[in-house]
Amino acid sequence: MTATVSPTSTSPTARHIWTRARGLLFALALLIVAGIVMALVRADARHGHLDPRSADPRGSLAVAELLAQRGVTTRVVTTLDQATSASGPDTTLLVTTPDLLTDHQQRILRGDMDTAGGRTVLVSAGAPSVGTLAPGVVPGTSAPVSALSPECSLPAAARAGSVDLGGERYTTDLRGSDACYPRDGLATLLRIDGPADSDTVLLGSPDILHNERLDKQGNASLALQLLGSRPHLVWYLPSLQDPSATSGTGDGGDREEATERGFLQLIPSGWLWGTLQLALAAVLAAVWRARRLGPLVTEQLPVAIRASETTEGRARLYRRANARDRAATVLRTATRTRLAPLLGVPLTEAHSPDALLPALSARLSAGDADHRDLLFGRTPADDAALTLLADRLDALEREVRTS
Numbered sequence: 001m002t003a004t005v006s007p008t009s010t011s012p013t014a015r016h017i018w019t020r021a022r023g024l025l026f027a028l029a030l031l032i033v034a035g036i037v038m039a040l041v042r043a044d045a046r047h048g049h050l051d052p053r054s055a056d057p058r059g060s061l062a063v064a065e066l067l068a069q070r071g072v073t074t075r076v077v078t079t080l081d082q083a084t085s086a087s088g089p090d091t092t093l094l095v096t097t098p099d100l101l102t103d104h105q106q107r108i109l110r111g112d113m114d115t116a117g118g119r120t121v122l123v124s125a126g127a128p129s130v131g132t133l134a135p136g137v138v139p140g141t142s143a144p145v146s147a148l149s150p151e152c153s154l155p156a157a158a159r160a161g162s163v164d165l166g167g168e169r170y171t172t173d174l175r176g177s178d179a180c181y182p183r184d185g186l187a188t189l190l191r192i193d194g195p196a197d198s199d200t201v202l203l204g205s206p207d208i209l210h211n212e213r214l215d216k217q218g219n220a221s222l223a224l225q226l227l228g229s230r231p232h233l234v235w236y237l238p239s240l241q242d243p244s245a246t247s248g249t250g251d252g253g254d255r256e257e258a259t260e261r262g263f264l265q266l267i268p269s270g271w272l273w274g275t276l277q278l279a280l281a282a283v284l285a286a287v288w289r290a291r292r293l294g295p296l297v298t299e300q301l302p303v304a305i306r307a308s309e310t311t312e313g314r315a316r317l318y319r320r321a322n323a324r325d326r327a328a329t330v331l332r333t334a335t336r337t338r339l340a341p342l343l344g345v346p347l348t349e350a351h352s353p354d355a356l357l358p359a360l361s362a363r364l365s366a367g368d369a370d371h372r373d374l375l376f377g378r379t380p381a382d383d384a385a386l387t388l389l390a391d392r393l394d395a396l397e398r399e400v401r402t403s
Contacts, residue, residue, distance in 0.1 A: 023288045024288070031277060052074050058211070063214060067228050067233060078236075080105050080238075083112075084109065089198070090230050092120075093121070093236060094121045095121070114195055117194075120201070123205075124204065127139050130170070137174070138170065143166045148162060148183060148188065161218040164207045165181045167188065167205030170188075172190065177190060189201070327386060332375055335375065335396070343363060353372060371396075
């Protein structure tokens with residue numbers, strides 16, 4: 001006989017798999033789409049920002065072109081080594097995002113500012129960088145960008161008049177400093193003297209350098225005067241890919257500083273956001289898979305259950321537990337119990353080979369060995385053998401009834 005596949009098999013169908021997995025797949029797809037959208041938005045927001053080669057609204061190509069018309073050369077650099085090697089007494093060094101520099105990079109840049117001379121312009125320098133790059137300056141809270149009046153004696157500010165400034169604000173007690181364009185008593189442009197003829201300019205916001213704002217107020221005038229006081233301009237765009245950002249742990253002080261940092265401080269912020277998103281996805285999956293989202297449903301008892309459902313339920317439990325030995329024993333025991341009355345064997349001796357097999361051999365022509373193996377044999381090796389055993393037991397019972 002050949003084994004046949006039971007119509008009540010517990011193998012999951014494609015429809016069952018899709019029903020169970022569609023919620024999780026939808027949540028995963030939603031996270032992927034959200035991640036791509038966020039990445040595109042952030043990439044678009046930073047594209048060309050304060051780049052003198054970019055014609056985007058927040059780029060700075062216009063001010064670079066105006067400086068070139070006045071004989072000022074502009075060189076764009078993205079590493080600290082390039083910035084320090086290009087600086088000098090006839091150079092203006094513009095640092096677009098000083099807060100992006102590590103402590104090690106800030107100390108190197110500060111040393112170069114003290115020795116190279118020239119002018120250094122720090123754009124939107126906040127608490128992470130002001131203490132090292134501009135000692136003696138205290139940063140305040142940021143303020144919105146708006147049109148502000150100079151209210152200082154700095155010639156460049158007096159000639160420019162009102163400009164669009166705001167952002168970071170500063171205060172200092174250093175002599176020879178110029179605090180301009182105040183907002184609520186704190187300057188949004190601060191110039192402090194350095195060694196020899198050098199100086200440092202802290203610009204609270206970069207708006208006067210943007211292409212879209214250069215023709216507003218006196219923005220162009222102030223930008224050209226701050227960046228065009230020397231014949232050469234080094235436009236430094238700090239980057240996280242700068243090798244100097246990770247090479248500062250060679251000396252003892254930096255090594256001690258790196259050791260004192262906590263584990264979470266060493267993990268990039270993007271990984272923390274990713275972990276938060278995964279945790280949110282896990283919570284949503286748990287809610288989706290929850291079985292009891294409300295009160296239990298009461299049911300009238302007793303409940304009539306069909307015998308076929310009970311049999312199918314037990315069969316599924318046996319299959320899930322891979323209990324072919326128990327299933328085979330149940331099948332053989334039930335068959336012997338039904339065969340005993342048909343053969344004239346008492347039920348008390350139905351499960352004894354010495355009593356049942358001789359009576360069965362007397363009724364049928366098959367050998368006693370075949371009957372013994374069928375009714376008292378070994379455990380089937382696999383599901384196919386178990387199915388074959390059930391078919392053979394059914395055939396044996398039908399043969400006894402018809403003989």
